[in-house]
Amino acid sequence: MISGQSGWAAFGIIAVASLLFLAILHGVTMAIGHRIGRYNVVDVAWGLGFVGVAWLALILGPGDGLRRWLLAVLITVWGLRLSWHMYVKSAGKGEDPRYEELLSRGAGRDGESDPAGGHDLALVARKIFATQGISQWFVSLPIQVSAVVGPxxxxxxxxxxxxxxxxxxxxxxxxxxxxxxxxxxxxxxxxxxxxxxxxxxxxxxxxxxxxxxxxxxxxxxxxxxxxxxxxxxxxxxxxxxxxxxxxxxxxxxxxxxxxxxxxxxxxxxxxxxxxxxxxxxxxx
Structure with a gap:
């Protein structure tokens, strides 16, 4: 179990470090998406984000080493395979219809649009990248908590x-x-x-x-x-x-x-x- 203030402090460090890592990752990914004209690159960052959180938990966590390594290995295998698959799947192609639909609904409701014919960056950030980044942080809580508890x-x-x-x-x-x-x-x-x-x-x-x-x-x-x-x-x-x-x-x-x-x-x-x-x- 989490033991005393040191255990909770370690969890806090992992939680904050994970949040900062995901914010940087999605900020860079959004910039890449804006440059190439499609935001389905966020799917490539999905697996990589969890891999990063798992390794932060492995490095920063004081908990059971066997379980930290087990989670890091399993998530790395899954995350790298998924990110590579999404990269190959989307390379050289247009926007994913899911994100077109998501952004079109958001622009129509919020009145946000890009005069150049694209999507407003604030809308893109909120509907796609911030949503996925926060979701990744929340979904990865079992990894973060497990890194600071005993065997x-x-x-x-x-x-x-x-x-x-x-x-x-x-x-x-x-x-x-x-x-x-x-x-x-x-x-x-x-x-x-x-x-x-x-x-x-x-x-x-x-x-x-x-x-x-x-x-x-x-x-x-x-x-x-x-x-x-x-x-x-x-x-x-x-x-x-x-x-x-x-x-x-x-x-x-x-x-x-x-x-x-x-x-x-x-x-x-x-x-x-x-x-x-x-x-x-x-x-x-």
Whole structure:
């Protein structure tokens, strides 16, 4: 557990350092996005931000070394893979429809617009970069808290092992789903078709499901030593972002306009994996 004032002071240092790091990261990323004319570069910074927080926690945290290293390694593997995937996916392409929709809604409601035809930088900062930076800091609280608490004891090792297992499951879903989609899009014969094979036949968003599973696994690792369990709202928030905020829900709004996607929605689960249905009934 967090022991006395020194433990809370260490947590405060990690929390402030993480917030400053994320502010700098997103400030630089926003400048890059403004220069190249698209703000989906924030997706590249998403994984890198968590990697930075994990290493700050590893370096600055006085807590259990084994758990700090475990979290740092798992998050680094996930974060670097995700950031590289997002870089390759977006390189040389236009803005992500999710962010176009988000900024268009914001400009229409707030009356903020750029006379040059782009988006007002204050709107961009608030709607995309500040939102994601604050979200990263909050979601990473299990990492920050875990870095200042003592070792996992006794039966709580079962919780830690379960967390690692859930992380492995989630990482597999995300990495395999991304690889399957990348191969599908690389085949010219699939141009204009809807990806409904492999993991994509079990859930319309295997990458988002995998991401959510990983963060619940990381929370379980943190929860294996008190008071890590109290950071449960962090994986709840991550799941909300992935399902309803900037993830699956926004993507569905644009994808539903493509031919064949409504039928895909009818036979394939929205988020949680399940065998595909071959009937006309809807799948929530």
């Amino acid at each position: 996992t004891h006794g039966v709580w090792f079962v919780v830690l092992v379960a967390g690692v297992a859930l992380w492995v499951l989630g990482f597999g879903f995300e990495a395999v789903g991304d690889a399957q989609l990348r191969r599908f899009k690389a085949d010219p014969a699939n141009k204009g078709a809807i990806m409904d094979r492999g993991l994509w036949s079990w859930t319309r968003h295997p990458n988002y499901f995998g991401d959510s599973s990983m963060w619940w696994g990381l929370w379980l690792i943190a929860a294996s030593s008190w008071p890590g369990v109290l950071t449960v709202l962090s994986p709840v928030a991550m799941t909300y972002f992935l399902v309803f905020a900037t993830g699956a829900r926004l993507l569905e709004q644009s994808m539903s306009k493509r031919p064949g996607y409504p039928e895909y929605q009818q036979r394939t689960s929205y988020f949680l994996p399940r065998p595909p249905r071959r009937t006309g009934s809807s799948v929530p």
